[in-house]
Amino acid sequence: MTIYAVLGGTGDLGGALVRRLSAIGREVWIGSRDPAKAAAAAALLSEEFPDAKVGGLGLAEAAAAADICFVTVPYAAHADTLAQVRDAVQGKIVVDATVPLKPPAVGRVQLPASGSAVVDGAAILGEGVRVVSALQNVGAEKLARGGDINADVLIAGDDAEAVEVVRALLAEIGLRGWHVGPLANSAAAEAMTSVLIQLNRRYKLGQAGIVVTGKFEAPKT
Amino acid sequence: MTIYAVLGGTGDLGGALVRRLSAIGREVWIGSRDPAKAAAAAALLSEEFPDAKVGGLGLAEAAAAADICFVTVPYAAHADTLAQVRDAVQGKIVVDATVPLKPPAVGRVQLPASGSAVVDGAAILGEGVRVVSALQNVGAEKLARGGDINADVLIAGDDAEAVEVVRALLAEIGLRGWHVGPLANSAAAEAMTSVLIQLNRRYKLGQAGIVVTGKFEAPKT
Numbered sequence: 001m002t003i004y005a006v007l008g009g010t011g012d013l014g015g016a017l018v019r020r021l022s023a024i025g026r027e028v029w030i031g032s033r034d035p036a037k038a039a040a041a042a043a044l045l046s047e048e049f050p051d052a053k054v055g056g057l058g059l060a061e062a063a064a065a066a067d068i069c070f071v072t073v074p075y076a077a078h079a080d081t082l083a084q085v086r087d088a089v090q091g092k093i094v095v096d097a098t099v100p101l102k103p104p105a106v107g108r109v110q111l112p113a114s115g116s117a118v119v120d121g122a123a124i125l126g127e128g129v130r131v132v133s134a135l136q137n138v139g140a141e142k143l144a145r146g147g148d149i150n151a152d153v154l155i156a157g158d159d160a161e162a163v164e165v166v167r168a169l170l171a172e173i174g175l176r177g178w179h180v181g182p183l184a185n186s187a188a189a190e191a192m193t194s195v196l197i198q199l200n201r202r203y204k205l206g207q208a209g210i211v212v213t214g215k216f217e218a219p220k221t
Numbered sequence: 222m223t224i225y226a227v228l229g230g231t232g233d234l235g236g237a238l239v240r241r242l243s244a245i246g247r248e249v250w251i252g253s254r255d256p257a258k259a260a261a262a263a264a265l266l267s268e269e270f271p272d273a274k275v276g277g278l279g280l281a282e283a284a285a286a287a288d289i290c291f292v293t294v295p296y297a298a299h300a301d302t303l304a305q306v307r308d309a310v311q312g313k314i315v316v317d318a319t320v321p322l323k324p325p326a327v328g329r330v331q332l333p334a335s336g337s338a339v340v341d342g343a344a345i346l347g348e349g350v351r352v353v354s355a356l357q358n359v360g361a362e363k364l365a366r367g368g369d370i371n372a373d374v375l376i377a378g379d380d381a382e383a384v385e386v387v388r389a390l391l392a393e394i395g396l397r398g399w400h401v402g403p404l405a406n407s408a409a410a411e412a413m414t415s416v417l418i419q420l421n422r423r424y425k426l427g428q429a430g431i432v433v434t435g436k437f438e439a440p441k442t
Contacts, residue, residue, distance in 0.1 A: 107402050107406075108402065108403055108405055108406065109336065109337075109402075109405055109406045109408040109409055110336075110405075111332070111336055111408065113334075115330065115331075115332055116330075150434040151434055154416060178420060178423075178424065179419070179423060180416040180419050180420065181328050181329065181330075181415065181416065181419035182329055184329055184330055184331075185328075185329065185330045185412070185415060185416055185419065187330040187332065187408075187412045188330055188409070188412035188413050188415065188416045191406070191408045191409035191412050191413075192409050192412075192413070194402065194406060194409065195375060195401040195402065195406055195409045198400070198401050198402035198406065199399060199401065199433060199435065200435075202399075202400060203399065203435070205433070205434075205435025206435050207435065208433055208434065208435040209433075209434045209435065210431045210432065210433060210434065211431065211432050211434050212420060212426070212429055212430075212431060213371040213372055213426075213429065213430045213431065213432050214420065214421075214424070214426025214427050214428065214429040214430070
């Protein structure tokens with residue numbers, strides 16, 4: 001059975017992801033810079049869901065224990081987190097949800113010089129890691145609440161097999177994902193987050209998202 | 222009555238826009254590097270819609286004749302087109318639909334160093350021009366066909382009044398638009414175009430688009 005780690009799993013998006021994975025019976029390690037905080041978050045979840053197979057560890061330990069790692073840390077901690085887990089994730093799938101938001105102007109698109117924070121992260125991890133970009137455009141609150149999410153996930157990656165693994169997993173936790181091309185196309189999802197922040201502010205949409213539309217009703221996957 | 226110009230109106234997106242504007246009775250000048258080609262396109266449309274108030278001119282002449290100019294030229298012609306119309310559009314609203322696609326890799330996001338082609342264009346036009354970014358994510362074929370378009374328009378701009386003029390106009394031609402923040406946020410729409418190209422290829426969606434979703438059913442505008 002695949003084991004998951006959510007690096008930054010004590011945060012809003014990471015926590016919501018841990019809940020969704022626990023809800024379908026998956027084994028999940030919450031990874032945090034502060035292992036005690038990770039353990040406390042895991043204990044809280046275990047109280048709520050006694051059957052949850054969840055524990056808390058440091059970043060590198062959680063990454064080492066897992067087959068697939070999600071990265072849901074703030075942009076300011078992104079490069080440092082990846083450097084810490086680099087050795088532990090060689091050969092594994094890393095699902096990076098990072099958005100290069102620069103507070104306080106989080107509603108303004110400010111992509112890094114390379115065009116994508118996730119592409120920068122992949123360079124830190126090296127070519128032996130199967131990096132997939134996803135989850136930049138799903139509201140944490142929506143995800144934590146459970147139930148239907150009327151928002152699609154743009155999944156970018158150069159490793160089509162890894163993308164498909166992630167797409168199938170996201171479908172299991174109620175998210176419709178689309179393979180949107182090479183890892184460089186993560187730029188579109190990263191930029192879209194500031195647009196969604198603007199929409200939330202301006203139109204009071206709650207947690208705005210985007211849905212893909214086309215000639216056909218269902219994707220041919 | 223407001224007069225419109227569509228610079229690049231002999232192309233797919235521009236032509237579709239001219240049709241939609243003509244269909245609601247607006248006066249439109251098709252602008253092209255080749256005035257004869259613009260005149261021929263206008264004549265064809267007049268045959269089909271005898272009431273259409275449409276004519277063809279050169280780029281600078283069309284821009285000079287109009288109150289609001291749409292820019293729908295290929296990226297390779299973008300900077301040159303704007304330089305040609307710079308004087309003619311001072312004080313006017315320019316709606317720039319440019320996407321920095323670099324053939325043949327049009328399915329790969331390749332934003333310019335500034336982050337946005339439209340932002341680069343605004344620098345060419347100067348501060349006296351009210352630049353609004355829009356229409357990067359609507360399929361030309363869908364727009365030309367008429368009828369409902371299940372795809373939203375992300376509208377970016379620093380001049381909120383100009384954005385609102387464009388949003389209202391787009392609503393008249395059947396497009397739901399959203400003000401997504403400063404002109405810099407055009408990056409999100411520009412990047413999204415390569416994602417839509419990927420979706421069209423991979424999932425055979427016809428002409429893929431995106432729709433904004435949120436807690437409420439209708440935007441509060």
